[in-house]
Amino acid sequence: MCGRYASSRRPEDLAGVFEIEKWEPEETLEPDYNVAPTKEVHAVLDRPLKDADSPRPVRQLRKLKWGLVPSWAKTPEGGARMINARAETVHEKPAYRRAFAARRCIIPADGYYEWVTGAQERELEVEGRKKRPRKQPYFVLPADGSVFAMAGLYEFWRDRTLPDEHPQAWWVTCSVITTEAERTPLAVAPAEGPRTLADIHPRMPLMLTPDRWDAWLDPSRTDPDHLRDLLAPPPPGLMRAYPVSTAVSNVRNNGPELLKELEAPEEGTLF
Secondary structure, rough: OOOOEOOOOOOHHHHHHOOOOOEEEOOOOOOEEEEEEOOEEEEEEOOOOOOOOOOOOOOEEEEEEEEOOOOOOOHHHHHOOOOEEEEOOOOOOOOOHHHHHHEEEEEEOOOEEEEEEEHHHHHHOOOOOOOOOOOOEEEEOOOOOOOOEEEEEEEEOOOOOOOOOOOOEEEEEEEEEEEOOOOOOOOOOOOOOOOOOHHHHOOOOOOOOOOOOOHOOOOOOOOOOHHHHHOOOOOOOEEEEEEHHHHHHHHOOHHHHHOOOOOOOOOOOOO
């Protein structure tokens, strides 16, 4: 799954990476090293500009809320539970299928966090002697330091309790697509601990390699069968993972120190 990630790159840097044509300074977000559900996030999408003379899709960097609210939802309350969409079923689930066909985006990140329950803690949990095991967080990122381009969907939701001219009358929300975690060895594995992404968690965000960006963002591609070909996992051996401080487990903590690599898992959280 993807429940927390880091995003520290500036819009001007993302503009160069993704060949973005349009982004608004007022939509600029500060670097966030502990992005959690319901936060506003940057997303890359291809869409015609509002009130433009040409219907040509324009590549934009937009500010969206993480947690997709379907257009038909009566309230936005379920958005916090819809932060992830499974690649295997995204084309058929009512909440995602229309967005999958027409409103796809890329959510750029440095990498994502995932938590592993230590072996000793798991034994206690199995024995019923500890209900809340202490978990060791790992940071997962491209081994070459490139942008982690997560496949995403976005959707529009109209708040009918507000007038049309109200700035919050329309919500634009998004979800990260996940896939089965790789079982091949990590490109760079920690000295002790997990050797594959599947050792950390059975799911992972679907990372799109640059050769798929244009096709994924192209709104003229609407055939679900053809789009599903783009959901294939990336080539193995592109990722690394390392343990980080349990401070990231508290959403109130935020700063580059959360990405600092630990020499070994913290005491009490051994893999």
